[in-house]
Amino acid sequence: MRLRxxxxxxxxxxxxxxxxxxxxxxxxxxxxxxxxxxxDEARWRELLSAERGVKVVAEDPEPVGLVAGVPHDVHSDVLYLYSMWVKPGFRRRGVGEALVRDVLAWAREHGWARVQLRVFEGNETARRLYERLGFAGEGEIMDRPSAPVS
Incomplete structure (x- = not known):
């Protein structure tokens, strides 16, 4: 698997x-x-512009997962992680963790202070992944500093 x-x-x-x-x-x-x-094509290209943050896919060799990190609408120092998804046959193989880690690395590289995400209540599998990667929070909103967590 490779990330792109x-x-x-x-x-x-x-x-x-x-x-x-x-x-x-x-x-x-x-x-x-x-x-x-x-x-249309113009809209898809605009979504992938540098001003819209980072979009990452996991490929094996075809795309099997995706995630995005975009500037938060309200907080200028927060990158918002969203659209995390992995094809069912590739889950529990580290794909999701690799995708999130890549967005966290991108956030550090670009000077974001925090990364925030929304995880639907009841999605305990995703919540455990995010907690393992240093995210914390009650309800649907979780966040963490973009700096590495030991």
Whole structure:
């Protein structure tokens, strides 16, 4: 498995894995397949622009997982981790952990003070992963410093 950070020229890769994720588990996302399936090339490229943070895919050799880190809407020092998803056949193999670690590394490289995420209550598998990686919080919001946690 390899991780790859995407840019605007990788829009087809991001579109395809994102739409697969939305179609597979729509309840896990704050968007819909119907909405994003209607995006044109320009919109997908814009989502992958440097100003929109980082988008990472795990490939084996085809994309098997994705995650994004975007600037928080309110807090200028917070990177928001979202769209974490791994194909069912690749879960519990370290793919999710590798994806999150790559976003954390990117956050440190780019000077973000904190990384925050939302995990739906009841998603204990995801919560355990995030806690193992240093995230903490009650309810749906969890955060951590972007610096390495020992």
């Amino acid at each position: 950070r995407l840019g605007p020229d990788d829009w087809v890769t991001w579109r395809d894995i994102r739409l697969t994720a939305l179609g597979s588990e729509p309840e896990a996302f704050g968007s819909t397949l119907a909405l994003e399936g209607g995006y």
